[in-house]
Amino acid sequence: MRDALSKKIVDIEPSGIRKFFDIVSEMPDAISLGVGEPDFDTPYRVREEGIYSLEKGRTFYTSNAGLKELRDEISRYIARKYNLNYSAEDEIMVTVGGSEAIDVALRCMVDPGDEVLIPQPCYVSYVPCAVMADAKPVAIELKAENEFKLTKEELIASITDKTKILILAYPNNPTGAIMTKEELAELVPVIIDNDLYVISDEIYSELTYGSRHCSIASFPGMKERTVVINGFSKAFAMTGWRLGYACAPKNIMTQMIKLHQFAIMCAPTNSQFAAVEAMRNCDDEVGKMVEAYDQRRRFLLNAFKEMGIECFEPYGAFYVFPSIKKFGMTSDEFANRLLFEQKLAVVPGTAFGASGEGFVRISYAYSVEKLKAGLERIENFIKNL
Template sequence: MRAAKEYINPVIQNLPPSGIRKFFDLVANTKGVISLGVGEPDFVTPWHIREACFYGLERGYTMYTSNFGLPELRKEISYFVEKHYDVTYKPLEETLVTVGASEAVDLAMRALLVPGEEVLVPEPCYVSYAPTVTMAGGIAVHVPTYVEDDFQLTSKALEAKVTDKTKILVLCYPNNPTGAIMTREELLEIARFVEKHDLLVLADEIYADMTYEGEHQCFAALPGMRDRTILINGFSKNYAMTGWRIGYVCANEEFIAQMTKIHQYTILCAPIMGQMAAIEALKNGQSEKERMLIEYDQRRRYVVGRFNQIGLSCFTPRGAFYAFPSIRSTGLSSEEFCEKLLKEEQVAVVPGNAFGESGNGFIRVSYASSMANLTAALDKIEAFVQRCNPSSF
């Protein structure tokens, strides 16, 4: 028998592991760590949402649903998207419930890409975009963004990377890991680029409702962009429902039909208990969502202020729940900074280059943690930075 690795698909074998998870293997072996690394709310799912799940279980709702998801949930999703994002989808034909937003990204790539086609992936970005492109046989083309431009994407940067093989543009604003947002006017410029090159857009709206400054603009709601856009969202961030694994995608009926083929053969359906909880979240979860958002905003202001005070220049995030300070003044690389900080101060943050080469010289810090944890962690980071660069204090 050959060695096991000789049986493995080389595409998968050559795929690097997640930069986030690779780093947190170190965290698992360190006691007493304050972790500001994982993008997960520290809030528990609101009680009324959990109760909806319990009530469903008591009534015996433990069966499969339609591949598309519960009709009631799809109707609520369609209503929510129309009300909050100003774009209309037919609930039964143009909405698919998925196992988290991440499955929706994977489905879109596999349903739309022909091997060899290219996807423009602005970075720094969420770690799963490029690997899902690769696993679908496509080629991820990284488009850098810069702190000097507030990490916003420009048509000029895109024009430098587009080719006749380009098919999809990925957009995620508010952005993970930077917290950057884009205004309607800036997105209209991107829409003109998309139309000029006849592209599709995968719009990850998972942080759409976590916009602290200005108003969020849904890309699908821009003129001419609805049928070019695969709109993806979920419940993990807004409703503190990460473990429930419920997401959704809204798109042109034909796109949804093809994505559902893959979904039905690989997943069948999202768990019914999570779907019932999601219905309750959409119907009655707005006040709890707003309460959590107020808390995140307070933490955001504190964290950014502390980093700047410490001497680590920090771009002001206007959305999501991440800060992305520069650590270049310490003379350390992103990975060196994170590894030494973990070892010396037992504080875990994520190297910026885990989100692409554009993240070199930065770290990602999640402020979806208690103020007590944030205060303690930043005190430790300040002591660490002072040891690295005492002349700046």
């Protein structure tokens, strides 16, 4: 018999995150500080709207692009929050999480051999999605001394005549890095002069500390060459509702909707009704969650300082990315020993690309009590080294 499997898919490595949490799930008394999932319940009024939509029998398909009421609300929301102006009619699509939007955007925009620039460390899906779209992923290795921000010089050095897309993901998973309006402004002329397109993953846009998020699509000349990806999982604590969205120029969005139409049909209907309520009436709840994350962020940074663990200050998302280089172990070794010796799961930095070596990712989407317990185990671990 012929091999049933695609070599392209077989050759893609599984997520470097999941193996740790498969072990944790079967390890009594283990603590995980690795999953990027809010520990807050979805806001009450959002849950109520989801339940109400089911009780009213709203279980039908929506249009492929998504519920018109939700697309209208997305258009208003991103205008007031990020100064982005996208038409609900033909420039916005509701997706099954932000992850689907990344996959669809890449498959609609690249041909075999096109290069996709991926600054790393980064979310684990970008490289596999580029490969599945038959593009060539090209890593840009970001540096801790630059707080893992993409510099103009690093971008210029990575561009070739085959480069088509730059993936930008700020606030960043796993580092927590952000890029300010001034820092993004330096990239814009390079992008335009080299006729690049941008996929801007802004799923953590609401989770910033001390500064307001800026989208690269808001700069003159960038809307027509940018796909903005966002969603409800992180800001609104709606991970299990599986809902995201993409905003793009009509010529790109038309093709994205076509692919989404054949692969997915539409996002879950009751999730879409609930999301309308989230965007309309949950700014206060989001603000309270951001305050709690900020408290946890500062708590972790102070604890690392007291332990002598170097960690730059992240200003976005809900992750810290401390350096473990001083302990003379690889990220994998450190994470494995911490798991089996102290029953604490963190994610090795290399799960997010080669430039993550020497770091681990710790999520503070957990209660302060759980963070305290985890820090005690880290302290015990490094004392015993």
